[in-house]
Amino acid sequence: MAEESVKLLGYWASPFALRVKWALKLKGVHYEYVEENLPNKSPLLLRYNPVYKKIPVLVHNGKPLAESLLIIEYIDEAWKQNPLLPDDPYERANARFWAKFFDEKCVPEVMGAFASKGEEQEKAAKARENLKMLERALEGKPFFGGDKIGFLDIAVGWIGIWGRIVEEIAGVSLIDAETMPLLTAWLNNFLEVPVIKACIPSWHELLEHNKGFHKILTGSST
Amino acid sequence: MAEEVKLYGTWSSPFSRRIELALKLKGVPFEYIEEDLSNKSPELLKYNPVHKKIPVLVHNSKPIAESQVILEYIDEIWNNNPILPQDPYQRAMARFWAKFIDEKALATRMKANFAEGKERELVTEEFFQQMKFLENELNGKDFFGGETIGFVDIVAIVVAIWFPLTQEVLGVETFTEEKFPVLFKWIRKITEIDVVNECRPPREKHLAYVKARIEGLKSASK
Numbered sequence: 343m344a345e346e347s348v349k350l351l352g353y354w355a356s357p358f359a360l361r362v363k364w365a366l367k368l369k370g371v372h373y374e375y376v377e378e379n380l381p382n383k384s385p386l387l388l389r390y391n392p393v394y395k396k397i398p399v400l401v402h403n404g405k406p407l408a409e410s411l412l413i414i415e416y417i418d419e420a421w422k423q424n425p426l427l428p429d430d431p432y433e434r435a436n437a438r439f440w441a442k443f444f445d446e447k448c449v450p451e452v453m454g455a456f457a458s459k460g461e462e463q464e465k466a467a468k469a470r471e472n473l474k475m476l477e478r479a480l481e482g483k484p485f486f487g488g489d490k491i492g493f494l495d496i497a498v499g500w501i502g503i504w505g506r507i508v509e510e511i512a513g514v515s516l517i518d519a520e521t522m523p524l525l526t527a528w529l530n531n532f533l534e535v536p537v538i539k540a541c542i543p544s545w546h547e548l549l550e551h552n553k554g555f556h557k558i559l560t561g562s563s564t
Numbered sequence: 565m566a567e568e569v570k571l572y573g574t575w576s577s578p579f580s581r582r583i584e585l586a587l588k589l590k591g592v593p594f595e596y597i598e599e600d601l602s603n604k605s606p607e608l609l610k611y612n613p614v615h616k617k618i619p620v621l622v623h624n625s626k627p628i629a630e631s632q633v634i635l636e637y638i639d640e641i642w643n644n645n646p647i648l649p650q651d652p653y654q655r656a657m658a659r660f661w662a663k664f665i666d667e668k669a670l671a672t673r674m675k676a677n678f679a680e681g682k683e684r685e686l687v688t689e690e691f692f693q694q695m696k697f698l699e700n701e702l703n704g705k706d707f708f709g710g711e712t713i714g715f716v717d718i719v720a721i722v723v724a725i726w727f728p729l730t731q732e733v734l735g736v737e738t739f740t741e742e743k744f745p746v747l748f749k750w751i752r753k754i755t756e757i758d759v760v761n762e763c764r765p766p767r768e769k770h771l772a773y774v775k776a777r778i779e780g781l782k783s784a785s786k
Binding site: 392393402405407408409412413415416419420431432434435438439442443475478 | 614623626628629630633634636637640641652653655656657659660663664697
Protein backbone atom coordinates (compact mmCIF):
# COMPACT_ATOMS: atom_id res chain seq x y z
CA MET A 343 0.00 0.00 0.00
CA ALA A 344 1.20 3.54 -0.74
CA GLU A 345 2.82 5.32 2.16
CA GLU A 346 0.37 7.11 4.38
CA SER A 347 0.82 10.69 5.42
CA VAL A 348 -0.96 11.80 8.56
CA LYS A 349 -0.45 15.27 9.95
CA LEU A 350 -2.10 16.85 12.97
CA LEU A 351 -2.13 20.63 13.29
CA GLY A 352 -2.64 21.39 16.96
CA TYR A 353 -1.85 23.54 19.94
CA TRP A 354 -0.27 22.18 23.11
CA ALA A 355 -2.84 23.80 25.41
CA SER A 356 -5.93 22.83 23.42
CA PRO A 357 -8.17 20.09 24.82
CA PHE A 358 -9.70 19.64 21.36
CA ALA A 359 -6.33 18.84 19.84
CA LEU A 360 -5.67 16.49 22.75
CA ARG A 361 -8.82 14.53 21.96
CA VAL A 362 -7.56 13.88 18.46
CA LYS A 363 -4.09 12.93 19.73
CA TRP A 364 -5.70 10.40 22.05
CA ALA A 365 -7.65 8.90 19.15
CA LEU A 366 -4.55 8.60 16.97
CA LYS A 367 -2.52 7.07 19.81
CA LEU A 368 -5.26 4.57 20.66
CA LYS A 369 -5.27 3.44 17.04
CA GLY A 370 -1.49 3.32 16.87
CA VAL A 371 -1.45 5.68 13.90
CA HIS A 372 1.88 7.34 13.13
CA TYR A 373 1.48 11.02 12.53
CA GLU A 374 3.46 14.20 12.20
CA TYR A 375 2.48 16.79 14.77
CA VAL A 376 2.60 20.44 13.77
CA GLU A 377 2.38 22.93 16.61
CA GLU A 378 0.50 26.05 15.59
CA ASN A 379 1.84 29.23 17.10
CA LEU A 380 -1.54 30.64 18.11
CA PRO A 381 -2.64 33.41 17.67
CA ASN A 382 -0.27 33.66 14.67
CA LYS A 383 -2.07 31.15 12.51
CA SER A 384 0.06 29.65 9.78
CA PRO A 385 -0.88 29.96 6.09
CA LEU A 386 -1.12 26.18 6.14
CA LEU A 387 -3.83 26.23 8.81
CA LEU A 388 -5.77 28.93 7.00
CA ARG A 389 -5.58 26.92 3.80
CA TYR A 390 -6.63 23.66 5.47
CA ASN A 391 -9.44 25.16 7.55
CA PRO A 392 -10.72 28.24 5.76
CA VAL A 393 -14.18 27.94 7.32
CA TYR A 394 -13.24 28.03 11.01
CA LYS A 395 -9.48 28.83 10.91
CA LYS A 396 -8.99 26.69 14.02
CA ILE A 397 -7.05 23.71 15.25
CA PRO A 398 -7.18 20.77 15.39
CA VAL A 399 -6.94 19.88 11.72
CA LEU A 400 -6.09 16.39 10.57
CA VAL A 401 -4.52 16.07 7.14
CA HIS A 402 -4.61 12.51 5.80
CA ASN A 403 -2.82 11.98 2.48
CA GLY A 404 -3.22 15.67 1.74
CA LYS A 405 -6.93 15.80 2.62
CA PRO A 406 -7.77 18.13 5.51
CA LEU A 407 -10.49 17.68 8.09
CA ALA A 408 -11.56 20.01 10.90
CA GLU A 409 -13.79 19.76 14.00
CA SER A 410 -12.40 17.41 16.64
CA LEU A 411 -15.35 15.04 17.08
CA LEU A 412 -15.71 14.64 13.33
CA ILE A 413 -12.00 13.98 13.07
CA ILE A 414 -12.24 11.25 15.71
CA GLU A 415 -15.13 9.58 13.85
CA TYR A 416 -13.06 9.74 10.68
CA ILE A 417 -10.06 8.20 12.42
CA ASP A 418 -12.33 5.41 13.65
CA GLU A 419 -13.55 4.72 10.12
CA ALA A 420 -10.22 5.08 8.32
CA TRP A 421 -8.34 2.79 10.73
CA LYS A 422 -10.35 -0.25 11.72
CA GLN A 423 -8.22 -1.59 14.58
CA ASN A 424 -9.24 -0.89 18.18
CA PRO A 425 -12.70 0.53 17.41
CA LEU A 426 -13.64 3.71 19.27
CA LEU A 427 -17.36 3.83 18.56
CA PRO A 428 -19.53 0.89 19.64
CA ASP A 429 -20.69 -1.70 17.10
CA ASP A 430 -24.36 -1.44 17.89
CA PRO A 431 -26.14 1.44 16.06
CA TYR A 432 -28.20 2.39 19.11
CA GLU A 433 -25.10 2.54 21.32
CA ARG A 434 -23.36 4.59 18.61
CA ALA A 435 -26.27 7.02 18.61
CA ASN A 436 -26.00 7.31 22.38
CA ALA A 437 -22.27 8.01 22.18
CA ARG A 438 -22.82 10.73 19.58
CA PHE A 439 -25.72 12.17 21.58
CA TRP A 440 -23.68 12.51 24.77
CA ALA A 441 -20.59 13.87 23.00
CA LYS A 442 -22.81 16.55 21.46
CA PHE A 443 -24.42 17.24 24.84
CA PHE A 444 -21.01 17.64 26.41
CA ASP A 445 -19.74 20.04 23.71
CA GLU A 446 -22.94 22.09 23.60
CA LYS A 447 -24.19 22.04 27.18
CA CYS A 448 -21.20 21.41 29.43
CA VAL A 449 -18.23 23.06 27.75
CA PRO A 450 -19.78 26.53 27.25
CA GLU A 451 -20.97 26.53 30.85
CA VAL A 452 -17.49 25.65 32.10
CA MET A 453 -15.97 28.33 29.85
CA GLY A 454 -18.62 30.72 31.10
CA ALA A 455 -17.61 30.15 34.71
CA PHE A 456 -13.96 30.59 33.74
CA ALA A 457 -14.50 33.82 31.83
CA SER A 458 -16.90 35.41 34.26
CA LYS A 459 -16.14 38.27 36.57
CA GLY A 460 -18.76 38.17 39.28
CA GLU A 461 -21.05 35.43 37.99
CA GLU A 462 -18.68 32.49 38.19
CA GLN A 463 -20.59 30.71 40.99
CA GLU A 464 -23.89 30.78 39.13
CA LYS A 465 -22.29 29.61 35.91
CA ALA A 466 -20.41 26.87 37.73
CA ALA A 467 -23.66 25.68 39.29
CA LYS A 468 -25.17 25.33 35.82
CA ALA A 469 -22.06 23.53 34.61
CA ARG A 470 -22.29 21.11 37.55
CA GLU A 471 -25.93 20.40 36.78
CA ASN A 472 -25.10 19.47 33.20
CA LEU A 473 -21.95 17.54 34.06
CA LYS A 474 -23.96 15.49 36.53
CA MET A 475 -26.24 14.41 33.67
CA LEU A 476 -23.29 12.69 32.00
CA GLU A 477 -23.47 10.04 34.72
CA ARG A 478 -26.57 8.67 32.96
CA ALA A 479 -24.29 7.55 30.15
CA LEU A 480 -21.97 5.72 32.54
CA GLU A 481 -24.81 3.51 33.85
CA GLY A 482 -22.62 1.38 36.10
CA LYS A 483 -19.86 0.82 33.54
CA PRO A 484 -16.23 1.63 34.32
CA PHE A 485 -15.92 3.70 31.15
CA PHE A 486 -18.41 5.28 28.76
CA GLY A 487 -17.12 2.77 26.24
CA GLY A 488 -17.83 -0.13 28.59
CA ASP A 489 -14.90 -2.21 29.81
CA LYS A 490 -12.43 -0.13 27.89
CA ILE A 491 -12.26 3.48 26.78
CA GLY A 492 -13.94 4.60 23.58
CA PHE A 493 -15.23 7.61 21.66
CA LEU A 494 -17.18 9.23 24.47
CA ASP A 495 -14.37 8.74 26.99
CA ILE A 496 -11.87 10.60 24.83
CA ALA A 497 -14.47 13.22 23.89
CA VAL A 498 -15.18 14.09 27.52
CA GLY A 499 -12.05 13.03 29.42
CA TRP A 500 -10.14 16.29 29.11
CA ILE A 501 -12.60 17.89 31.54
CA GLY A 502 -10.73 16.03 34.28
CA ILE A 503 -7.72 18.26 33.72
CA TRP A 504 -9.16 21.51 32.47
CA GLY A 505 -11.99 21.31 34.97
CA ARG A 506 -9.51 21.30 37.84
CA ILE A 507 -7.67 24.23 36.27
CA VAL A 508 -10.89 26.25 36.07
CA GLU A 509 -11.73 25.29 39.65
CA GLU A 510 -8.39 26.51 40.88
CA ILE A 511 -8.24 29.74 38.89
CA ALA A 512 -11.89 30.83 39.09
CA GLY A 513 -12.45 29.55 42.62
CA VAL A 514 -15.41 27.36 41.72
CA SER A 515 -16.38 23.73 42.07
CA LEU A 516 -17.19 21.83 38.89
CA ILE A 517 -16.69 18.13 39.46
CA ASP A 518 -17.87 17.38 42.92
CA ALA A 519 -16.96 13.90 44.20
CA GLU A 520 -19.88 13.90 46.60
CA THR A 521 -22.62 14.69 44.09
CA MET A 522 -20.87 13.07 41.10
CA PRO A 523 -19.35 9.87 42.42
CA LEU A 524 -19.59 8.01 39.09
CA LEU A 525 -18.03 10.80 37.08
CA THR A 526 -15.26 11.29 39.64
CA ALA A 527 -14.42 7.58 39.69
CA TRP A 528 -14.49 7.44 35.90
CA LEU A 529 -12.14 10.42 35.58
CA ASN A 530 -9.67 8.96 38.03
CA ASN A 531 -9.59 5.72 36.02
CA PHE A 532 -9.53 7.42 32.65
CA LEU A 533 -6.63 9.71 33.42
CA GLU A 534 -4.57 6.75 34.61
CA VAL A 535 -4.84 4.82 31.34
CA PRO A 536 -1.21 4.86 30.09
CA VAL A 537 -1.91 6.08 26.54
CA ILE A 538 -4.12 8.84 27.92
CA LYS A 539 -1.76 9.89 30.67
CA ALA A 540 1.22 10.04 28.32
CA CYS A 541 -0.35 12.77 26.16
CA ILE A 542 -1.47 15.13 28.91
CA PRO A 543 0.42 18.45 28.89
CA SER A 544 2.30 19.60 31.97
CA TRP A 545 -0.13 20.65 34.72
CA HIS A 546 2.05 23.53 35.79
CA GLU A 547 2.43 24.90 32.25
CA LEU A 548 -1.30 24.56 31.60
CA LEU A 549 -2.12 26.33 34.84
CA GLU A 550 0.20 29.24 34.10
CA HIS A 551 -1.06 29.50 30.53
CA ASN A 552 -4.67 29.56 31.68
CA LYS A 553 -3.98 32.04 34.45
CA GLY A 554 -2.82 34.44 31.75
CA PHE A 555 -5.88 33.64 29.68
CA HIS A 556 -8.14 34.23 32.67
CA LYS A 557 -6.67 37.68 33.26
CA ILE A 558 -7.46 38.63 29.68
CA LEU A 559 -10.98 37.18 29.73
CA THR A 560 -12.02 38.76 33.01
CA GLY A 561 -10.29 42.02 32.14
CA SER A 562 -7.54 43.26 34.38
CA SER A 563 -9.06 46.72 34.07
CA THR A 564 -12.64 47.42 35.20
CA MET B 565 -39.97 -9.16 14.02
CA ALA B 566 -42.52 -6.34 13.89
CA GLU B 567 -40.72 -3.05 13.81
CA GLU B 568 -42.10 -0.17 15.76
CA VAL B 569 -40.99 3.23 14.54
CA LYS B 570 -42.43 6.39 16.06
CA LEU B 571 -41.49 9.96 15.36
CA TYR B 572 -42.37 12.74 17.79
CA GLY B 573 -42.21 16.05 15.97
CA THR B 574 -43.87 19.28 14.94
CA TRP B 575 -45.07 20.29 11.49
CA SER B 576 -43.16 23.57 11.50
CA SER B 577 -39.76 22.35 12.64
CA PRO B 578 -37.08 21.79 9.98
CA PHE B 579 -35.34 19.38 12.37
CA SER B 580 -38.48 17.26 12.64
CA ARG B 581 -39.34 17.35 8.93
CA ARG B 582 -35.86 16.19 7.95
CA ILE B 583 -36.42 12.98 9.90
CA GLU B 584 -39.71 12.38 8.10
CA LEU B 585 -37.87 12.87 4.83
CA ALA B 586 -35.15 10.36 5.72
CA LEU B 587 -37.70 7.74 6.76
CA LYS B 588 -39.72 8.30 3.58
CA LEU B 589 -36.60 8.12 1.39
CA LYS B 590 -35.88 4.74 2.93
CA GLY B 591 -39.49 3.58 2.70
CA VAL B 592 -39.68 3.01 6.45
CA PRO B 593 -43.25 2.94 7.79
CA PHE B 594 -43.61 5.04 10.92
CA GLU B 595 -46.18 6.47 13.27
CA TYR B 596 -46.02 10.24 13.51
CA ILE B 597 -47.01 12.02 16.71
CA GLU B 598 -47.51 15.78 16.51
CA GLU B 599 -46.33 17.45 19.70
CA ASP B 600 -47.77 20.61 21.16
CA LEU B 601 -44.61 22.26 22.48
CA SER B 602 -46.57 24.45 24.86
CA ASN B 603 -47.91 21.27 26.40
CA LYS B 604 -45.33 18.52 25.97
CA SER B 605 -46.60 14.98 26.21
CA PRO B 606 -45.45 12.66 29.04
CA GLU B 607 -44.02 10.41 26.32
CA LEU B 608 -41.80 13.16 24.93
CA LEU B 609 -40.52 14.00 28.40
CA LYS B 610 -39.88 10.33 29.05
CA TYR B 611 -38.10 9.78 25.73
CA ASN B 612 -36.01 12.95 25.81
CA PRO B 613 -35.52 13.87 29.45
CA VAL B 614 -32.23 15.65 28.75
CA HIS B 615 -33.42 18.23 26.20
CA LYS B 616 -37.23 17.77 26.26
CA LYS B 617 -37.27 18.61 22.55
CA ILE B 618 -38.45 17.23 19.25
CA PRO B 619 -37.66 15.41 17.10
CA VAL B 620 -37.36 12.11 18.90
CA LEU B 621 -37.29 8.81 17.05
CA VAL B 622 -38.42 5.76 18.99
CA HIS B 623 -37.35 2.48 17.40
CA ASN B 624 -38.65 -0.64 19.13
CA SER B 625 -39.10 1.41 22.31
CA LYS B 626 -35.57 2.83 22.19
CA PRO B 627 -35.48 6.63 21.93
CA ILE B 628 -32.96 8.68 19.96
CA ALA B 629 -32.81 12.47 20.10
CA GLU B 630 -30.92 15.21 18.17
CA SER B 631 -31.79 15.30 14.48
CA GLN B 632 -28.36 14.62 13.00
CA VAL B 633 -27.79 11.76 15.44
CA ILE B 634 -31.19 10.37 14.39
CA LEU B 635 -30.33 10.70 10.69
CA GLU B 636 -27.12 8.71 11.16
CA TYR B 637 -29.00 6.07 13.13
CA ILE B 638 -31.64 5.74 10.41
CA ASP B 639 -28.90 5.38 7.79
CA GLU B 640 -27.21 2.62 9.80
CA ILE B 641 -30.36 0.62 10.56
CA TRP B 642 -31.93 0.82 7.08
CA ASN B 643 -29.19 0.54 4.50
CA ASN B 644 -31.22 0.99 1.34
CA ASN B 645 -30.93 4.40 -0.37
CA PRO B 646 -27.90 5.47 1.69
CA ILE B 647 -27.88 9.03 2.97
CA LEU B 648 -24.21 9.24 3.88
CA PRO B 649 -21.47 8.38 1.38
CA GLN B 650 -19.44 5.17 1.78
CA ASP B 651 -15.99 6.73 1.64
CA PRO B 652 -14.77 7.80 5.13
CA TYR B 653 -13.42 11.17 3.97
CA GLN B 654 -16.60 12.03 2.10
CA ARG B 655 -18.63 10.97 5.13
CA ALA B 656 -16.55 13.23 7.33
CA MET B 657 -17.02 16.14 4.93
CA ALA B 658 -20.78 15.52 4.81
CA ARG B 659 -20.88 15.64 8.60
CA PHE B 660 -18.74 18.78 8.53
CA TRP B 661 -21.11 20.70 6.25
CA ALA B 662 -24.21 19.47 8.08
CA LYS B 663 -22.70 20.69 11.35
CA PHE B 664 -21.77 23.98 9.70
CA ILE B 665 -25.36 24.54 8.59
CA ASP B 666 -26.98 23.71 11.91
CA GLU B 667 -24.40 25.39 14.14
CA LYS B 668 -23.16 28.35 12.15
CA ALA B 669 -25.49 29.23 9.31
CA LEU B 670 -28.68 29.01 11.32
CA ALA B 671 -27.35 31.11 14.20
CA THR B 672 -25.88 33.73 11.89
CA ARG B 673 -29.12 33.92 9.91
CA MET B 674 -31.11 34.49 13.10
CA LYS B 675 -28.74 37.22 14.21
CA ALA B 676 -28.83 38.87 10.79
CA ASN B 677 -32.63 38.87 10.83
CA PHE B 678 -32.86 40.77 14.09
CA ALA B 679 -29.72 42.87 14.23
CA GLU B 680 -29.80 46.57 13.51
CA GLY B 681 -27.50 49.18 12.06
CA LYS B 682 -23.79 48.45 11.87
CA GLU B 683 -24.16 45.09 13.57
CA ARG B 684 -26.67 44.03 10.94
CA GLU B 685 -24.22 44.91 8.19
CA LEU B 686 -21.44 42.89 9.78
CA VAL B 687 -23.57 39.85 10.54
CA THR B 688 -25.10 39.91 7.06
CA GLU B 689 -21.60 39.93 5.59
CA GLU B 690 -20.74 36.93 7.77
CA PHE B 691 -23.89 35.19 6.51
CA PHE B 692 -22.88 35.86 2.89
CA GLN B 693 -19.45 34.35 3.51
CA GLN B 694 -21.07 31.26 5.01
CA MET B 695 -23.46 30.87 2.09
CA LYS B 696 -20.54 31.22 -0.32
CA PHE B 697 -18.70 28.40 1.46
CA LEU B 698 -21.81 26.25 1.18
CA GLU B 699 -22.36 27.16 -2.45
CA ASN B 700 -18.79 26.22 -3.32
CA GLU B 701 -19.44 22.75 -1.97
CA LEU B 702 -21.94 22.10 -4.74
CA ASN B 703 -19.04 22.40 -7.16
CA GLY B 704 -20.94 21.54 -10.36
CA LYS B 705 -23.02 18.78 -8.77
CA ASP B 706 -26.79 18.72 -8.84
CA PHE B 707 -26.95 18.03 -5.13
CA PHE B 708 -24.50 18.04 -2.23
CA GLY B 709 -24.90 14.27 -2.28
CA GLY B 710 -24.03 14.10 -6.01
CA GLU B 711 -26.69 12.88 -8.39
CA THR B 712 -29.18 12.23 -5.64
CA ILE B 713 -29.87 13.97 -2.35
CA GLY B 714 -27.85 12.96 0.67
CA PHE B 715 -27.12 13.91 4.26
CA VAL B 716 -26.12 17.51 3.57
CA ASP B 717 -29.05 18.10 1.23
CA ILE B 718 -31.48 16.81 3.85
CA VAL B 719 -30.01 19.08 6.52
CA ALA B 720 -29.74 22.02 4.09
CA ILE B 721 -33.46 21.98 3.34
CA VAL B 722 -33.68 24.50 6.14
CA VAL B 723 -31.70 26.83 3.85
CA ALA B 724 -33.81 25.94 0.80
CA ILE B 725 -37.19 26.45 2.39
CA TRP B 726 -36.99 28.17 5.76
CA PHE B 727 -34.49 30.90 4.82
CA PRO B 728 -36.40 32.29 1.81
CA LEU B 729 -39.70 32.05 3.67
CA THR B 730 -38.46 33.99 6.70
CA GLN B 731 -36.96 36.54 4.36
CA GLU B 732 -40.34 36.96 2.69
CA VAL B 733 -42.04 37.56 6.02
CA LEU B 734 -39.40 40.08 7.08
CA GLY B 735 -39.58 41.84 3.73
CA VAL B 736 -35.82 41.74 3.18
CA GLU B 737 -33.90 40.57 0.17
CA THR B 738 -30.43 39.55 1.27
CA PHE B 739 -30.37 35.88 0.32
CA THR B 740 -30.89 36.21 -3.44
CA GLU B 741 -30.38 34.26 -6.64
CA GLU B 742 -28.27 37.12 -7.90
CA LYS B 743 -25.75 36.65 -5.11
CA PHE B 744 -25.97 32.87 -4.97
CA PRO B 745 -26.93 31.54 -8.41
CA VAL B 746 -25.55 28.05 -7.81
CA LEU B 747 -27.27 27.68 -4.45
CA PHE B 748 -30.58 28.88 -5.86
CA LYS B 749 -30.28 26.40 -8.73
CA TRP B 750 -29.90 23.70 -6.06
CA ILE B 751 -32.92 25.11 -4.20
CA ARG B 752 -35.01 24.84 -7.37
CA LYS B 753 -33.87 21.28 -8.01
CA ILE B 754 -34.44 20.03 -4.49
CA THR B 755 -37.85 21.63 -4.16
CA GLU B 756 -38.95 19.84 -7.33
CA ILE B 757 -38.58 16.49 -5.62
CA ASP B 758 -41.95 15.00 -4.62
CA VAL B 759 -40.89 13.43 -1.36
CA VAL B 760 -39.19 16.68 -0.27
CA ASN B 761 -42.44 18.51 -0.87
CA GLU B 762 -44.35 15.88 1.07
CA CYS B 763 -42.20 16.71 4.08
CA ARG B 764 -42.42 20.49 4.09
CA PRO B 765 -44.89 22.71 5.96
CA PRO B 766 -47.79 23.88 3.78
CA ARG B 767 -46.86 27.35 2.54
CA GLU B 768 -49.72 29.52 3.74
CA LYS B 769 -49.81 27.90 7.15
CA HIS B 770 -46.02 28.23 7.37
CA LEU B 771 -46.06 31.91 6.40
CA ALA B 772 -48.68 32.67 9.03
CA TYR B 773 -46.77 30.72 11.65
CA VAL B 774 -43.43 32.44 10.97
CA LYS B 775 -45.15 35.84 10.92
CA ALA B 776 -46.71 35.20 14.32
CA ARG B 777 -43.40 33.98 15.77
CA ILE B 778 -41.48 36.98 14.50
CA GLU B 779 -44.13 39.32 15.87
CA GLY B 780 -43.91 37.49 19.17
CA LEU B 781 -40.12 37.79 19.26
CA LYS B 782 -40.22 41.48 18.37
CA SER B 783 -42.70 42.35 21.09
CA ALA B 784 -40.84 40.23 23.63
CA SER B 785 -37.67 42.20 23.06
CA LYS B 786 -39.38 45.57 23.65
